[in-house]
Amino acid sequence: MQALLGVIFHFIGGFASGSFYVPYKKVKGWAWESFWIVGGLFSWLIVPPLAAYLTIPNFTEIISQASSDILRYTYMFGFLWGIGGLTYGLGVRYLGVSLGGSIILGLSMVFGSLMPSIYYYFSGTEGKETIDMFFNTRSGNAVLIGLAICVVGIILCAKAGMLKEKQFAKQEEDSSGNKDYNFGLGIVVAIVSGILSACFNFGLEAGKPMAIVANDLWKAVNPGQGEFLFQNNVTYIVILWGGLTVNLVWCVFLNLKNKTLSDYGNTKTPLLKNYILCALAGTTWYLQFFFYGMGESKLGNGPSSWILHMAFIILISNVWGIVLKEWKGVNKKTYNTIIAGILTIILSIVIVGYGRTL
Numbered sequence: 109m110q111a112l113l114g115v116i117f118h119f120i121g122g123f124a125s126g127s128f129y130v131p132y133k134k135v136k137g138w139a140w141e142s143f144w145i146v147g148g149l150f151s152w153l154i155v156p157p158l159a160a161y162l163t164i165p166n167f168t169e170i171i172s173q174a175s176s177d178i179l180r181y182t183y184m185f186g187f188l189w190g191i192g193g194l195t196y197g198l199g200v201r202y203l204g205v206s207l208g209g210s211i212i213l214g215l216s217m218v219f220g221s222l223m224p225s226i227y228y229y230f231s232g233t234e235g236k237e238t239i240d241m242f243f244n245t246r247s248g249n250a251v252l253i254g255l256a257i258c259v260v261g262i263i264l265c266a267k268a269g270m271l272k273e274k275q276f277a278k279q280e281e282d283s284s285g286n287k288d289y290n291f292g293l294g295i296v297v298a299i300v301s302g303i304l305s306a307c308f309n310f311g312l313e314a315g316k317p318m319a320i321v322a323n324d325l326w327k328a329v330n331p332g333q334g335e336f337l338f339q340n341n342v343t344y345i346v347i348l349w350g351g352l353t354v355n356l357v358w359c360v361f362l363n364l365k366n367k368t369l370s371d372y373g374n375t376k377t378p379l380l381k382n383y384i385l386c387a388l389a390g391t392t393w394y395l396q397f398f399f400y401g402m403g404e405s406k407l408g409n410g411p412s413s414w415i416l417h418m419a420f421i422i423l424i425s426n427v428w429g430i431v432l433k434e435w436k437g438v439n440k441k442t443y444n445t446i447i448a449g450i451l452t453i454i455l456s457i458v459i460v461g462y463g464r465t466l
Contacts, residue, residue: 114406115416115457121399122420126428128393129200131385133432137377139368143386144197145359146372150390152352156345159398163338170321170342178317179346185311186350192304194355195297202294203269211266211295215302218259250463251415254456258419261452265426268446272438308347312404315343340401396421419457426450 135143160167171179192212199212222239229238241248269291312319319339326336363369371377396417404413426446429435435443 114403117399117403117406118413118416119420121396121403121417123424124392124399125396125421126424128389130428131389135382135385137374138371138382139366140201141359141362142368142371143382145355146383146386147390148352148355150387151393152348155391155394156348160341160345163341164322167342170318171346174318178315182311182315182343182346183350185307185314186347187354188304189307189311189347190351190354192301192307193351194358195301196305199294199298199301202290202297211262211298212302212305215299247463251460254460254463255415257459258415258453258456261449261456262422264445264449264452268442268449271442271445272435275438275442311347312340312343315346318342335405337402337405339405344397415460416457419453423450423453423457
């Protein structure tokens with residue numbers, strides 16, 4: 109039952125992450141950097157401490173009492189993840205929601221799930237799932253098989269993107285009307301984003317001592333009720349400070365370079381609607397980690413949690429790509445390829461979820 113709840117929580121988080129970019133598509137008259145940072149202020153600065161306040165009233169004390177090493181490494185990984193998050197927005201811009209999300213999050217899934225377990229294997233850290241778990245246990249075998257199948261699904265999604273580009277190579281726009289579609293530039297951005305986005309999982313590991321304090325305090329007041337669902341909410345705050353730093357500097361730079369600072373008060377655009385849409389996108393984005401923390405509390409912060417989280421995001425991103433008609437007008441072979449990729453990812457989710465029940 110605990111494993112099932114963990115999978116459900118990861119699905120809700122994946123749905124939030126796979127859907128957050130949709131409101132941005134409705135913003136009118138603003139440059140990318142303008143709506144990205146407005147939404148980001150909700151994602152990284154406003155909503156995280158509010159969520160922590162509602163679930164961990166003494167979260168400020170936990171942060172202030174954490175060692176400088178914990179805060180520094182958590183922030184540093186958040187900073188690196190912020191670069192990945194920034195380039196995620198660009199990747200989706202150039203490749204579309206489905207293809208961009210598949211490649212970026214697929215790479216993030218692989219690196220984020222394997223690298224910590226490799227590190228813990230060689231460092232000899234107790235209480236952590238190490239890389240040998242994949243080969244020495246039935247549960248690990250299932251998770252590894254699920255990861256491999258998910259990679260196949262990602263490859264199929266990427267192949268569909270290349271077929272799509274080839275089909276529409278002579279058109280100025282892709283089939284969804286995305287004037288920014290650029291497979292060559294997008295794939296480079298996606299690779300960088302996918303690798304650095306995995307640093308969020310590293311940040312969770314670095315900031316785990318703060319989550320442990322929150323968990324211990326809650327369990328002392330609520331004995332016999334299991335693990336605290338919201339323990340990671342305090343860690344998110346520090347990680348997201350790092351992400352905010354990168355994105356704020358870059359977006360302000362673009363505002364100055366592109367002379368788009370006037371966007372924020374441009375009465376020729378639907379200002380109120382734009383701000384509401386950005387707030388909705390930013391809040392939805394944060395909810396992915398709110399529910400990730402709940403899923404992680406049921407499954408543990410090992411490879412399977414990260415794999416499930418990423419797989420669900422990839423799945424939802426591709427479903428949105430179909431709903432938003434990003435694949436409209438493609439031939440049957442291309443459409444069947446993207447559907448095969450989605451179904452393969454669903455199969456990987458089932459296998460990883462099963463692995464956690466063993």
